Structures are given as structure tokens and as C-alpha cells.
Amino acid sequence: MAVFALVFLAPIAYSIYLSVFRTQLVGGTSFVGFDNYRQALTDPLFWDGLGRVSLFLVVQVPIMLGIALLVALAIDGGRLYGKSFFRISIFMPYAVPAVVASLMWGFMYGTRFGLVGNLNDLLGTAIPDPLSPDLILAAIGNIVTWEFVGYNMLIFYSALRVVPHSLYEAAEIDGASQWQVVRAIKIPAIRGALVIATIFSIIGSFQLFNEPSILQSLAPNAITTSYTPNLYAYSLSFSGQQYNYSATVAIIMGLITMVIAYVVQLRGMRKES
Amino acid sequence: MTARPRRALRAAALLGVASLALTACAGGGDTAGSSQDPVDSETALEEGGEITVWAWDPTLESVAADFEAEHPNVTVNLENVGTGNDQYTALQNAVAAGNGVPDVAQIEFYALPQFALAQSLTDLTTFGADELEGTFTPGPWQSVTASGGVSALPTDSGPMALFYNQRVFDEHGLEVPTTWAEYEEVARALHDADPDAYLTNDVGDAGFTTSLIWQAGGRPYQVDGTDVTIDFSDPGTRTFVDTWQTMIDDDLVAPIGSWSDEWYQGLSDGSIASLVIGAWMRGNLESSVPDAAGDWAVAPMPQWEDGQSVTAENGGSSLAVPAASENAALAYEFVEYATVGEGIATRVEEGAFPATVAELEDPEFRGEEFEYFGGQAVNEVLADSAAQVAEGWQYLPFQVYANSIFNDTVGQAYVSDTTLDEGLAAWQESSVAYGDEQGFTVTE
Structure with a gap:
């Protein structure tokens, strides 16, 4: 219990403590109550960042989970040759640290010396610059999808593995098609796993940080210091010395994430019962 | 004394x-x-x-x-x-x-x-x-x-100087520019002759921009204790903006960030043919761009007005x-x-x-003659520049923060329809807001 208090509660308590003060370069520290919260809730930079990760969430997460589900079903279906090879090669990117993955993709995105540049030279195409402000969010989505499809696939696949075989046999006797088996047996059986994966992905989207932070050095004008709420909190704290405001942004972001994850969980549970 | x-x-x-x-x-x-x-x-x-x-x-x-x-x-x-x-x-x-x-x-x-x-x-x-x-x-x-x-x-x-790739200049018959107007002409001539080559690179660099404004006579920051004035509308800033906006609009600066791998490659293969940069670049070229040994040379910093010899620090x-x-x-x-x-x-x-x-x-x-620079006594140019640095420049007492948001504001001029002017105004606004918040008395 003491360990729990020290490791989990103390940092949160300290952040809340920080968030009700304000330290100025001139004038020192003073107690400001909920001023920081008021400021954050009316801060366009914060809302822009939140809007961006929300857009990311509604577009990228379904694509990623959809691909993961398809791959898991394909591997589980047993019709695939080299099943374990597929499984391991799709899971492999998850073993690559996010920082390395972002760097790697960042180099590939380069229109001059990167893969995109080479393709343009070779095929005479004009693939637009993935690091331009208009496309950078999609470029980040691509990296994140590449990284996490394997991870989610593994969650789905392991859930599929525990479905009793007698159900499939019964379905076969009833003359059910593969598609019916998938819809009536497999998907309902792994609903729990789907909900868990969705919640993880929501949290992951709201906490988007590594990828934009790394790509920032390659595309400083496309990724602003407030590109995602997490990046904003980081910039506030490390270049602006606004620790108090940074703590406030972090707390608000944590609360929003919790609420949304909780809503999704409730919905997921209700359908299950 | x-x-x-x-x-x-x-x-x-x-x-x-x-x-x-x-x-x-x-x-x-x-x-x-x-x-x-x-x-x-x-x-x-x-x-x-x-x-x-x-x-x-x-x-x-x-x-x-x-x-x-x-x-x-x-x-x-x-x-x-x-x-x-x-x-x-x-x-x-x-x-x-x-x-x-x-x-x-x-x-x-x-x-x-x-x-x-x-x-x-x-x-x-x-x-x-x-x-x-x-x-x-x-x-x-x-x-x-x-x-x-x-x-x-x-x-x-x-102290700033013009580092340029002599090989590329010779190849295209370009003259070493002595003013920024000439610099723009050379940039155009080079880019027209070889669409892959640029006279210089820039994607928005706070240090570079403030140094050029410094040289042009702009003094956007005035600091007296905790009283701070931030004003990017003075004539010096105008001079810089007018020229540089054209450089950006006409695609005369390579969209490559300094210190990136692409940057070093560009310096090495001549597709970035010059840099107006601090004297420390001498050592950096020698150690980080070894393949271009013999190509580079150094000339005095281009001037805003013909015949002047005013420089800035970078x-x-x-x-x-x-x-x-x-x-x-x-x-x-x-x-x-x-x-x-x-x-x-x-x-x-x-x-x-x-x-x-x-x-x-x-x-x-x-x-001292540098083999890397084809035997040129580079330090002579650089040391002369040190003696010509314009006086009266001040940085903000929160310049570290201000520079960190440069690309959020001025940087947008390089990737969108935003102009440098609007970018600088946004930079000023954010800097003023931060200064106010930190307890300074800020006037615009």
C-alpha cells in the first residue's frame, strides 16, 4: 500500500499541487487557484492539439484495428501458408522502439534523398512530400499503424485461439459458411479483446508524442510545439519553464482520456452482457 | 585601459x-x-x-x-x-x-x-x-x-561571412555577391541553370533570421531590466523581410533544415552552394564535409547597402x-x-x-592557409568580420523560449501562404504574451 501511494498517488498529487501555482521569471511563485485550468480550457493551442489527436483517433484506430483483425482471422483461419512466418513478420515492427521507427520512416519520407525521393526519380512520379503540413498527420498515422498492427493482431489472435473447436464443428455440421462462422462465432467470442485493444488505442492516440517529437526535427514547420497535447505539455515545461501550466495541461488531458476510455469500456461491456 | x-x-x-x-x-x-x-x-x-x-x-x-x-x-x-x-x-x-x-x-x-x-x-x-x-x-x-x-x-x-562553393560558382560562371540584391540574383541564376541546386537553404532558423535583421539595422528587442520592448516593424526588419520574402516566394532557398543529413549532403555535393553563417562554420566544414575539400571559399558577408561593411554575430x-x-x-x-x-x-x-x-x-x-579552402587565408576574412559587427543588438531575457516557438510562427511562412511579415507578427504576439505572463513589462 505504501508502495502504491508512493509510486502512483504521489506523482499525481504533486502534479495537482503544481497546477494551482504559477511561477514567473519575474515575481516568483504565487498561489493562483484554478487560474491555470481556466487558461488551459480557453487555450486555442491546447484545443487544436486535442482536435488533432481526436481526428487521428477516429481515422487511424479503425484502420489499424481493422487490419489487425483481418490478419488475425487470416492466420487463425488456417488457410494461410507460412502462418508463423506471417505472424512473426507482422509482429516484428512492434519490437522496434518507437523512436527508431520514427527516425527510419522519417528518412524514408524524405523527398530528396529518402525512399519517396528515390521513387519519384525512378518512376517519374510526383508523390507529394509526406512531411508537409497537410500530410504529416497521415504520415504519422502510417508509422503508428505499422508499429501497432502486429501487437493488436496478437491480442486478437490469442483470443481466437481459445474459442472451443466444438463450436466450429457444430457450425460445419449446420453448413455455415466461413463468413458466417466469422460473424456469428469468432467476432462475438473476441469482443472483450476488441474492447481492450480499442481502449489501448484511444489512450495511445491521446498520448501521441514520440512520433511527432522525432519527426519535428525533420519537419519543424509542420509539427508545431503544440502539435499534440502531450508535445504541448512537454514544450511548456522544457522550453518555457511553465511547469505549473504544463502540469495543468497534463492533468486535463489525463482526465479527458480517462473519461473517454471509460465510456468505451461501458459501451463494450453492455453489448457483451 | x-x-x-x-x-x-x-x-x-x-x-x-x-x-x-x-x-x-x-x-x-x-x-x-x-x-x-x-x-x-x-x-x-x-x-x-x-x-x-x-x-x-x-x-x-x-x-x-x-x-x-x-x-x-x-x-x-x-x-x-x-x-x-x-x-x-x-x-x-x-x-x-x-x-x-x-x-x-x-x-x-x-x-x-x-x-x-x-x-x-x-x-x-x-x-x-x-x-x-x-x-x-x-x-x-x-x-x-x-x-x-x-x-x-x-x-x-x-562573426558572419559568406561561405561559398567555388567549384559550383565557376561551373555556372557566377560572381561572388557583395550585396544581398546580388545574392538574390546569383540565387536565381544558379537555380535557373540547375533546378536541383540552390544558393542556400532555409526552413526558418531563429538565429539566422535575427542575425540578418541585426545586420540590416533592425533592433526589434529593447531590454532594460524587466522592461522589454518587442517590435518587428522597424525599418531594419523591413529591409530583411523584403529581400527574404522574395527568396522564399521564388523558391530560391532549399527547403532543407540546417544540421540535417540532407544538409550535409547538399554542402558536400554542391546542391547547397553557399551559407551566410558564423565563423565557426570553418571548423565544421572541415570536419563534417570532408568530401568537399578544395571546393569551398570564404568572402565577406553580403551587404544591405552597396559599399558598406557591416556584419552581425551568429x-x-x-x-x-x-x-x-x-x-x-x-x-x-x-x-x-x-x-x-x-x-x-x-x-x-x-x-x-x-x-x-x-x-x-x-x-x-x-x-594561416587552409588546405580545405584551397589555400585561402580564411581567418583574415572572418577576423575582419568580427571587427565590423553592428552595435546595439539585444536579445530577450527569454530568448530561449522565443526561439523555441519560432517555427510555430515565422516557420509557417516557409510552408504555407503566410508571409514572413505575418509570421514575425505572430512571433511578436506570442513572445509578448509569454513576457507578460512571466511578469515582464512588455511594450510592442
Whole structure:
């Protein structure tokens, strides 16, 4: 219990403590109550960042989970040759640290010396610059999808593995098609796993940080210091010395994430019962 | 007053006497009471002790080793806690926490006011550093004294010059530009002749932009204690914006960020054919772009008005003694050794560009022919630039933060329909808001 208090509660308590003060370069520290919260809730930079990760969430997460589900079903279906090879090669990117993955993709995105540049030279195409402000969010989505499809696939696949075989046999006797088996047996059986994966992905989207932070050095004008709420909190704290405001942004972001994850969980549970 | 330390320096260099003697000389002219007795510095060195130095400048390693060798009782712990902003964050945290503060810290000129204002640094006047005025070139000296007193001593400087790729210029029959108007013409001619080649690169760099405004006579920042004025609408800024907006609009600057791999490749293969940049680029080209040896040459910085010879500083670092140092006297001895003492020779040898008049006027330094630059006596051009730096420039007491949001605001001019003007206005607005929030009295 003491360990729990020290490791989990103390940092949160300290952040809340920080968030009700304000330290100025001139004038020192003073107690400001909920001023920081008021400021954050009316801060366009914060809302822009939140809007961006929300857009990311509604577009990228379904694509990623959809691909993961398809791959898991394909591997589980047993019709695939080299099943374990597929499984391991799709899971492999998850073993690559996010920082390395972002760097790697960042180099590939380069229109001059990167893969995109080479393709343009070779095929005479004009693939637009993935690091331009208009496309950078999609470029980040691509990296994140590449990284996490394997991870989610593994969650789905392991859930599929525990479905009793007698159900499939019964379905076969009833003359059910593969598609019916998938819809009536497999998907309902792994609903729990789907909900868990969705919640993880929501949290992951709201906490988007590594990828934009790394790509920032390659595309400083496309990724602003407030590109995602997490990046904003980081910039506030490390270049602006606004620790108090940074703590406030972090707390608000944590609360929003919790609420949304909780809503999704409730919905997921209700359908299950 | 300016002649004394310089003469002392020469004597030190010629006779090879220990920095101890130099200190004694330099300290000799001090008025009683305002600074330490020369005896004190000797005592500090003899008594010895341990000092911690936070710096990322690689040339300081040899300097620290030499200093230890000369003073057996002294231990110098040289620590690299990060470059630039990372180090400032660590330093700020240490100062706030009240422990773990180093005795000496490397701080770039643009970040000095921020630390000086917070009273995090020892005023080196206490040790007689104000006597060193004529020892350093005007630009760096102005930077370390901008906040009143002497906040630090300059280690290197970045008087700007035009580094250009002679091979590319010859290939396309281009003349070396002497004004910014010519620079624009050359940029156009080169890019027309070879669409893959650019005269220079720029994706929005706070240091570069402020330096060019500095050269053009703009003084957007005025700082008097906690009273700050930020105004990017003065004529100097206009001059810069007019030219540079055309460079961006007409696609005459390569969209490549400085220090990126693509940048180094461009410098190497000639697709980035010139840089207007600080003198420290000499050493950087030699070590980081070895394949282009023999291609590069150096010319004076292009001028805003024909016939002028005005330059600005771009970058440059200093060594400061944090106020929380428990061994300030010894720390100062090290700072002095590294910046005005024998440390300079070591550092120059390892590629640093000095900030001291004696070195810059030294015929041997000026006359050195660099194989990399096709045998050109590069230092002559660079040292001349150091003497022509425009006066009166000030950085904000929160420049570190302001620079961090440069790409959020001005940077947009490079990737969207936003103009430089609008970008600078947005930068000004955000800087003003931050200044207000931090308790400064800011006027626009």
C-alpha cells in the first residue's frame, strides 16, 4: 500500500499541487487557484492539439484495428501458408522502439534523398512530400499503424485461439459458411479483446508524442510545439519553464482520456452482457 | 585601459609563463575594494579544490586537462549534460533545486540574459573581469555585458561571412555577391541553370533570421531590466523581410533544415552552394564535409547597402560562473584560463574561432592557409568580420523560449501562404504574451 501511494498517488498529487501555482521569471511563485485550468480550457493551442489527436483517433484506430483483425482471422483461419512466418513478420515492427521507427520512416519520407525521393526519380512520379503540413498527420498515422498492427493482431489472435473447436464443428455440421462462422462465432467470442485493444488505442492516440517529437526535427514547420497535447505539455515545461501550466495541461488531458476510455469500456461491456 | 590585458596576453603567449602570471598582471590594474587582490587568485589556485564544468564544447577537454596539469591541486570535472537547450534546462532545474549547480557553465550568447536576469550567475566584475573589455572583440563583449556587469567570458564567436562553393560558382560562371540584391540574383541564376541546386537553404532558423535583421539595422528587442520592448516593424526588419520574402516566394532557398543529413549532403555535393553563417562554420566544414575539400571559399558577408561593411554575430558561446557555485574564485580562474589565457591557443588549434582581439589580430592566425579552402587565408576574412559587427543588438531575457516557438510562427511562412511579415507578427504576439505572463513589462 505504501508502495502504491508512493509510486502512483504521489506523482499525481504533486502534479495537482503544481497546477494551482504559477511561477514567473519575474515575481516568483504565487498561489493562483484554478487560474491555470481556466487558461488551459480557453487555450486555442491546447484545443487544436486535442482536435488533432481526436481526428487521428477516429481515422487511424479503425484502420489499424481493422487490419489487425483481418490478419488475425487470416492466420487463425488456417488457410494461410507460412502462418508463423506471417505472424512473426507482422509482429516484428512492434519490437522496434518507437523512436527508431520514427527516425527510419522519417528518412524514408524524405523527398530528396529518402525512399519517396528515390521513387519519384525512378518512376517519374510526383508523390507529394509526406512531411508537409497537410500530410504529416497521415504520415504519422502510417508509422503508428505499422508499429501497432502486429501487437493488436496478437491480442486478437490469442483470443481466437481459445474459442472451443466444438463450436466450429457444430457450425460445419449446420453448413455455415466461413463468413458466417466469422460473424456469428469468432467476432462475438473476441469482443472483450476488441474492447481492450480499442481502449489501448484511444489512450495511445491521446498520448501521441514520440512520433511527432522525432519527426519535428525533420519537419519543424509542420509539427508545431503544440502539435499534440502531450508535445504541448512537454514544450511548456522544457522550453518555457511553465511547469505549473504544463502540469495543468497534463492533468486535463489525463482526465479527458480517462473519461473517454471509460465510456468505451461501458459501451463494450453492455453489448457483451 | 584596453592595452594592458592585451599586452599581458602577448607576454604570456611569448614567454610561456603560467596563466598565474597573467592573472596577476590583469588583476594588477584593479582598484582596491571593487575586485579581488591578485594574491587571492594565487591562493585559490594553490589551495586547489574541485570544480565542475558543464559544457558541450569538445575543445574544453584539452583545456581542462592542461589546467589540471598546471595546477596539481585542482580537479576539473568536465561534464556534458547536453547541448544548448538541454543544458539550459538542466541548469535551470539545478538552480531551482538549489543543489547540483556546476561551478562553470557554457551558455550561448542568446541565452545569457535569461540567466543573468534570474540572478543565477556571478557578476564577474567581482574578479576584475570588467578590465578585460578590450581583450575581446566588440560583438561578444557586448553580448556578455548586455545585462549589466559581466555575466560571462566569451569562448568563441560567430562573426558572419559568406561561405561559398567555388567549384559550383565557376561551373555556372557566377560572381561572388557583395550585396544581398546580388545574392538574390546569383540565387536565381544558379537555380535557373540547375533546378536541383540552390544558393542556400532555409526552413526558418531563429538565429539566422535575427542575425540578418541585426545586420540590416533592425533592433526589434529593447531590454532594460524587466522592461522589454518587442517590435518587428522597424525599418531594419523591413529591409530583411523584403529581400527574404522574395527568396522564399521564388523558391530560391532549399527547403532543407540546417544540421540535417540532407544538409550535409547538399554542402558536400554542391546542391547547397553557399551559407551566410558564423565563423565557426570553418571548423565544421572541415570536419563534417570532408568530401568537399578544395571546393569551398570564404568572402565577406553580403551587404544591405552597396559599399558598406557591416556584419552581425551568429551564435557564439561563453563560460559563466553560476551564483550558486561554492568555489567561484577557482571557477573564475578556469574561465579566465580558457577564454583569455593559454586555453585559447589550445582551442584555436582544435578548430574553435576565438573571440579575443589578440588572436584575431595575430598575423600568424590571420595568415594561416587552409588546405580545405584551397589555400585561402580564411581567418583574415572572418577576423575582419568580427571587427565590423553592428552595435546595439539585444536579445530577450527569454530568448530561449522565443526561439523555441519560432517555427510555430515565422516557420509557417516557409510552408504555407503566410508571409514572413505575418509570421514575425505572430512571433511578436506570442513572445509578448509569454513576457507578460512571466511578469515582464512588455511594450510592442
